Amino acid sequence: MEEVDKILIHTLKQVGTEVSEEVNSVKEFTSELIVEAVVRCIRVIDPGLGSALPTSLPPGMSARFRVGMSLAQACQDIGYKGEIGYQTFLYSNEPEIRSLLMFLVERLPRESAETSDQPTGKSVVLQRAIAAAIKAQLSVPWLPPNCRLPLHGETQSPGGLHSFHVQPLSLPHCTKGPTKKELIDYQRDILPPVTAQPSNHASVVASILEQHTAELSAAQEWDSEWNSQGLVSRLTPQEYRSRKLTRLRKRAEEQLRSASLPSAESAFGGPRSTSDLSELLQAFRGSAPANQVLTKGSHFTHTQKFTFTQVGTTPGINHCVHSLQFSTVSSNVSVCLCVCQEAAAVTSPIPTGRQSEGDVQLRQEEELASLQQQFQQLCTDVDQLTADMKHMGVTNTQVLDELKQRELGNTEEEERMQVKKKTIDLLPDADNNLVKFQAQVEASAKRVLHLASQWEKHRAPLIEEHRTLKEICSNQDLESSRKLSEIKSLHDKIRVSTEEAKKKEEIYKQLVTELENLPQDASRSAYTQRILEIVSNIKKQKEEITKILSDTKELQKEINNLTGKLDRTFAVTDELVFKDAKKDESVRKSYKYLAALHENCNHLIQTIEDTGTILREIRDLEEQIETEHGNKTVANLERILDDYKAIRQENSALAAKVREG
Template sequence: MEEADRILIHSLRQAGTAVPPDVQSLRAFTTELVVEAVVCCLRVINPDVGSGLSPLLPLAMSARFRLAMSLAQACMDLGYPLELGYQNFLYPSEPDLRDLLLFLAERLPTDSSEDADQPAGDSAILLRAIGNQVREQLAVPWVPPLLRTPKLQQLQGSAPQKPLQTSRLVLPELSSRGESREFQGSPLLLPPPAQVPQLAERAASLLECHTVQLCQHAHHDCPGDEDWVHRAARLPGQEDARAQRQRLHKHLAEQLHQTWAHLGPPAPACDLGEQLQAWGAGTRTGARATKGSRFTHSEKFTFQPEPKAQTAQASDVPASQRPQQDMLAAQEQELESLREQLEGVNHNIEEVEADMKTLGLSLVQVETECQQSELSTAEREQTLRLKSRAVELLPDGLANLTKLQVVVESSAQRIIHLAGQWEKHRVPLLAEYRHLRRLQDCRELESSRRLAEIQELHQSVRLAAEEARRKEEVYKQLVSELETLPKDVSRLAYTQRILEIVGNIRKQKEEITKILSDTKDLQKEINSLSGKLDRTFAVTDELVFKDAKKDDAVRKAYKYLAALHENCSQLIQTIEDTGTIMREVRDLEEQIETEMGKKTLSNLEKIQEDYRALRQENAGLLGRVREA
C-alpha cells in the first residue's frame, strides 16, 4: 500500500500539487493538502471547472463548507461512483481519500505530443514566460522612437543610442530659362543618391530634404515659420549647421507628436476580413459623399479651411481679394442649387421605383389571369370539336349508329385478341420476373451480409487504430517520463526491487496454498475422526447396553460411558466456539485498525473545533445584525 501511495503522490506532484518531501503516504495528508490536491487535479482535468475553485482553504467555516461542497459536486459531475460530501474533504479518512485520489489520477489527461516535447520544471515556466512576452510585443504595432510612450518604450525599447546621420543635398532651383535641366545633366551636379557617400545615410538624407521642402510648401503663408525654414535650407556658411539641424529636428518632433495625438492610438488588431470590410464601407461612403461634378471635387480639395477661419479671413481680406470671395460665394450657391437638384432627382427616382414595383405586381397578376383564360379556352375548343362532330353525324343517324356499333364490336374483338396475345407473353415474362426477383433478393441478402461484415471489419480496424493511438500516447508519456527521470540512477536497483516484490508475492502465495492444503487435510482428519468416534461409540454402547441388563457393574460402566461421551461432545463444542470467537476477535481487530486508519478521534476533535468556530461566527453575525 505504501508503494501505491508513493506512486499516487508522484502523480499529484506532476499535476501541480505542492506535496512536501516528508509526506510519503496518504495517512499524513492534512485537510489543506487534500483540498489543494483535488483542486489541482480538477484544474488539469477540466480547466473551466477548476479555475473557479481556490486551492487554499479559507479561514471562515461557512466558506470552508461551501468550498468542500463545490469540490464534492465537481467530483460527482466527473462520474465519481461512491457517495461524496463535504466531510470527505474537511475530515478525510485514508481509504476514502485513496479511492477519491485514484479516481482523479485515472482521469488526468495524458501528455500530448506538444506537451511531451516541452521540458518540465523551471525551464518550462521560463519558456512560457518568454513566449508570452514575445506574443505581447508582436501584438503591439511598431511606433517611431520619438513617439513612443513609456509603456511602448518598455515593450519596444527606447530611442536608438546612435541617431541617424544625414548629409545636405544640393538640388537645382527651377527657373523659367531652362537652365536647371542643363545644370542637372552636367557633371558638376551629381544625382541626390550619389551625393551621399554612406549608403546608410541616403534614406535619412532624402527624407530630411523632402521634409524641408514640404515645410516650405506648407508654411508659405506664415512668415515666422518660413523664416526658419529658409534658414534651414541655406548653405552651411550662412549659419551654424548644427543649430539649424537641432531646430529642424525639434520642429519635426513637434509635428510628429501633434500628428500622432490627432490620429490617436493604433486600432486593436482584428481580422483581415473585418479590416477589408471596414475599408470597403469607408470607400463606398466616401464615394457617395464625394459624388458630383468635377467642380465639386476641386472645391472640396482646394478650399478646406473651417467656417470660423473663413469668416476671420473674410473680415481681414483686402479689397484686391474680394472678387475671389465673390467667386467663392457664387460657387457655394451653385453647389447648394446642385445639391437641391440632386435631392429632387433622387426623390423622383424613388417614386419611379415604387411605381415600377406596383406595375410589376400588376403584370404578374395579368399574366396569371391570361394563362387561366388560355386553359379554359382550350377546354371549350375540345368540347366544341366534339359537339360539331356529333352535329355532322345527326342527318344520317341510324346508319352512323350502326357503323359506330360495328366499329365498337371490332374494337372489342381486337382488344380480346390483344389480351390473349398479351396473356401468352405475360406468363413467361411473369415467371422470368419472379425468378429474377428471387435472384435479386438473394443478392440483396448476400450484399447486406457482406456489408455487415465490412462494417464489423471497419469497426475492428477503428478500434485497433484507437488502441494503437492510445498505446502510442502511453509510449510517448513513458518516454517523456523516462527523459525526466535522473540519469544517474541505474535500472538494476528498480529491477531488483521488482524482483524482490515478485518473490515476496510468490512466497505469500505458496504459504497461502500450504495453509489451505493443511486446513483441508485437517478438516478431512477431523471428519474421519468424528465418524470413527461416532461408530465406536455406537458399537460400544450396543455391547455395553446388552450386558448392563445382567450386571450392575456393567450398568455403572454404561453410565460412565454416556457421561464421558457427553463431556467429550461438550469439549469439542467448546473448542469450536473458541475458534469461532478467535476468528471474530481477529475480524474485530481488523475493523479496529480500519477505523484507526480513518482517524475518527482526530476528525471528531476537528469537528468539535469547527463547531465552536461556527458558533462564534454565528454569534458575531447575530451581533452585527442587531447593531444594524
C-alpha cells in the first residue's frame, strides 16, 4: 500500500492539490485535504460538474454536511459504485478514501496523465499556480459592495483596480531584419527595462497586454493573408511584401500628387485657397511664412500676375503704378488695366518750409485712401471679369458641342445625298443596271460561299487546337489548384510541426533542468532494482497462495476420501456384527459398543469442525477489530459528538436570532 499511496499523492500534486511533503500515505490525509483532492480530480474529469464545488470546507457544520452530500453526489454522477456519503469526507477511513482516490485517478483523462509524467520545474509550477489562482478567482461570483463578506475582501476589493491606459513599449525582440551593432549597444546599455518605460507603473500590465495582442494580431493577419492571397500569387514572402510596399507607395504618391494640384476656384482667378497638402506641409514646417511655401502651379497660374509697384518715395512726389494683366489660353482674352495717379495734379509741389509736417501726412493719408478705393474698384472689376469669363467659357463649350452635333448631322445628310445621287444617276439605264447589280450580287454570294468553305477548312483545325488548349489550361488549373492545396496543407503541417518542436524544446529544457536538480546518488538502476524486487515479491506471494490453495484442495480431498472410507467400513462392520449379534450375547454387546463408538466419533468430528469454524470466526472478528481500529471509530464518534454539539449551538443561536427578530 505504501507504493500505491505514493503514486496517488504524486498524481494529486499534478492536478493541483497542495499536499505537504510530510504526508506520505492516505492514512495521514485530513478532511480538508480529502475534500480538496476530490474536488481537484472532479474538476479535471468534468469541469462543468466540479466548477460549482468548493475546494475547502466551510466553518459551519450544516454547510459542511451539505458540501459532503454534494461531493458524494458528484462522485456518484461520474460513475463511482461504492458506498459513499457525507461521512466518507467528514469521518473518513483509510480503505474507503484509498478506493475513492484510486477510482478518481483512474478516471483522469489521458492528457492529465501525460502532463503528470512531465517534470515539475519551477516555471511550470509557477504557471500552474497562476492558472489555478485565476480560475479560482473567475469561479467566485461577483457581489455588490454592500453584500460582500470579509472573505471576499481580497478577491473583490476595488483597491487594486486601475484604468486601462496603454503606452508604447520598445522591446528588443520586436526588431525585424538585420540588427546593427549600434542598435544592439543601445538596447543593452541605454534602453530601460519594460517596467520602467511607462510613466505610470499601473500602465505596465496594460501596455504589455496591448503589445502582445498587437503582435499576435499582426502574425494572424499575415498568416491569413499569405494563405489566401500570398500562395495564389506564387511569390516568395519577401517578394510579396516588396510588391505590397511598392503598391502602397504608388497609392500614397498619387494621393499626394492629386492633393498638391490647385483647386478650380483658384484656377479661374478667384480668391486663392491653400490645398490640404500645403496646409499639412506648412504645419510640418512650423512657423514658416506662407510666401516661402513652394507650390506647384498650373500654366494658368503662371500666366496670371498681379503686381503692385510703388515708384518714388520722396516727400515731394508719390505716385503708384498698378497694372493687372489677365490672360487665358482657351479664349485668348487679355485685359490690361493701368491706372496711374499722381498726387496734386500728376506732380505734387515740393513742400516748402512753411508747410507743416501735419499737412504732408494728411495729404499722404488722403492719397492712400484714394489708392485703396481704386484698388478695391479694380478687384471688383477683376471679379466681374472672372465671372464673365466663366460664363463665356460655359457658353463657348455649349456652342462647341452644338457645332459638333450639327457637323455630325451634316455628315450623315451628305452620305444620304451621295446615295440618292448615285441612285438617280442609275435610273436612265435601269434594266442594264439591275442586271449588273444582280450579277454583282451573285458574284458576291459565290465569293462569300468560297470564303465560307475556305473558312471552314481553317476553322476545323483552329477549333480542335482551341479545344486542346482549353483542355490543357483546365488540366493546368486543376494541377495548380491541387499543388496549391498541397502547399497549404504543407504550410499547416509546417506550422504544427514548428509548434510541436517548440513544445518539445521547452520540455527538453525542463527535463535538463530537472536532471541537473536531481540528486546524483539516486540512479536509474536503483529504481529498476526496486521495481524488480517488488515484482519478485508479488510473484512469490502468488506462488505461496497457489501452494496453499493446492494443499487445501489435497487436504479436502483426503478428508473426503477418509470420510467415505469410514462410512463404508462402518456399514460393512455393522452388517457383519449385526448378523452375529442375533446368535451371540457377547457379540450383541460388541455391536452396542460399535454403535456408541461410531456416534462418539461423529460427535468428535463435528466438534472439530465447529472448533475450526469458531477459529475462523475469531480470526474474522480480529480482522474486523483491526479494521475498526484503522477506521478510527472512537475518534470519529468523538468528532460526531462534537459536531452534534456544534449543530445544537448553531440551532440555538439561530432560534435566539429568530426570537429577537
